[in-house]
Amino acid sequence: MKRNVLLYKGIPEQALQKLQAHFNVTYFDGINDNNKSAFLSALAETEGLIGASVKMDAEILEHAPKLKAASTISVGTDQYNLPYLAQRNIPLMHTPNVLNETTADTLFTLIMCTARRAVEMANMVREGRWTSSISEAHFGTDIHGKTLGIIGMGRIGYAIAKRAHLGFDMKIQYSNRSRKEEAEKDFNASYMDMASLLKTSDFVCVMTPLTPQTERLIGKNEFAMMKKSAIFINGSRGKVIDESALIDALTQGTIKAAGLDVFEVEPLPADSPLCKLDNAVVFPHIGSATAETRFNMVMCAVDNLINALNGDISKNCANKDLLK
Template sequence: MKKELSKLKILVTRDIPELGLNLLRQKGCELNVQTSDNPFSEEEFKIASQWADVVLSSSKEKITENYLNANPQLLMLSQYSAGYDNVDVEACNKRKLPIGHTPQAMNRATSDIAFGLMVATARNFFFMHKKLERGEISGFKPRANLGQEMYGKTLGIFGLGAIGFEMARKCKMAYDMNIIYCNRSQNEKANAELDATLVSFDDLLASSDVISVHSNLSEQTHQIFNAEAFSKMKSSCIFINTSRGKVHDEKALIEALQNGEIWGAGLDVSDPEPMKTDNPLLNMSNVCVLPHIGSATVEARDEMARLSAENIIQYFEKGKMIHCVNPEVQIKEKVYQPKKELQDLLISNGFFVVSSENEIEKGKIWLKLSKHQQKTIFLDSYQINVFKSHVMEDSKSEVGESELRCLLLFFKLKSHDFKEICPSGRFNFDKAKKRILDIENELRELKRMNHLKPRQNKLQRILDNYSSILKTRKLA
């Protein structure tokens, strides 16, 4: 059962940017933010979470069956990350525990790292910097320290999602590279905008000059780049991984690099993280390694904070997150329709009224302009109350033919005009007719005196709308 947003207790396991924290504070949430540089141990995390209704965590905290058993009170999880391989999704599904995450937030930032690692590896940036530091650069040697150019080469993307698309777009624009990709399905946008081609995994390995990994970590992708995969690549191929370290077999990668099976590797991820200082990859001339900084820009981290907070806010206000790993367990928000006896009448008069409870509370209904076009009408608080008490399918008011006429008037007129006819908000057609007679008399008198032109216009508008309703075919 959901709680009110303002009463939520939220454990934030990392010191995320204030942008996200302030969004939650403004909603009245009580926060416990772990600001220490020392992350929770597994046991500390489990115990600290018992205070909370919601946990906003990073991809480093493990959400296991054991953790969930110790925290049955949790109402949702919000990940400060795009990936969610740290979460036992199946265990969450059994508990109907929704999981938010932050895809899209780091598309540009992470693709920048992938692109940078490609260039840095192709031109030996990191190794040349080390040689310079050690004083090992002496004189011009035409055949020394040679790299390779990327112009017109073939880029193979493994996992062409949003980040992979950004990487492919950069490579296409900068170097006019040919784009191929291995995916579960066609990426129509990439096909159309980048002239990209879907290929098999083996074709990706055999045809690519650069392979850039952007897939999620799953049972299917775990160490998919193994010794066999590296052996099928071109000897001039550059391997880039900015997704998860476990997507490649590190031992097999080291051997492939040492044996010259591939040209080089650019890594922003490793297994484990951080990479140990004695790892041979750190001292190879054809390898560039970064400490998983794909999303490490002010803009990306702010957006991750915003999205992880908004996932919480949207779920508790609307029942639906912006980005949910397991949307099938989200609480379904009830959709309200007009009473059956009203639907035909409304549709025949151009109204398509199907709204969620949250939309109605915000005064939002839909006006159908044509078969393929509609617009939103916003109601004020007075109109919302009328709508809820008379129109909703679960409202208890009886609606007869006279009420239907007034109902249409209610939709046709602005709220303050409607109050002129039904000041109590109740649909009494006889009283409405009497009020119309009063309006006609008032208008006649104002015209005779040539007085209060704006008032005359308002009253005439009411009468015109009312007359059009009386002429409605279904009510004639």
């Protein structure tokens, strides 16, 4: 007899067919005020959950007494309360690795766009303000040969370091909970404390997960440590930085510029000062947003749920260490 699974995000037909081959699938196209009541009712018989971009807190999951596994179509797990799931012995599966290279491409695009003022200069052309040869007032900053400091040398951090060192001859230094010998061997990366990294890096790229320990990790004091010529890149989670402190740093010239793919509130409000600053390049959280990678993420999440409900959480379980 097939188990009941609840899908709360639209997925490609191929992935849906694979889910339906293994489970009885109930589908919700996102959760909103109009369907939330029906969603909560459907949770009563649900043994598996799969989806993304919806907060699945304890208040919601209390309606799912039969839940055996959840699978998020993301590498980030902040939509779920991991200790709560562990208390109920429910594994949360996620999709690391499949998006590493694509997200690293996005973050390095931010580095390049910000350093060369690409968005600002493109807008100048579009708006008809390019009326003479480019002057010093419009010069950008070199990337090659500079120092890149990475806070959080995980899989994506490593992929960014690879592009920077091998492609742009950049010096790599990093701050992390533990040493990453592979990065040190492959890219001659230097391991150091965060304060030293902030003071000496030309580019600072934050790639840490959002945890109680990393929330507001970068604020007024940290921006003040950076070089005035430093460019700050955030591809982790918006709440890892103090956004108002960043706005102040950009406005006051504490740092040169910032490139951001994530924000405290998403979508970023149109009246945010970040939208008006020429020295801020803002992307709409497109880190993994290519057709190929998003498809691979969905298929990975489907396989994760199939494996978990069959008792195999050996691969891609985000809270494995917390389970009983």
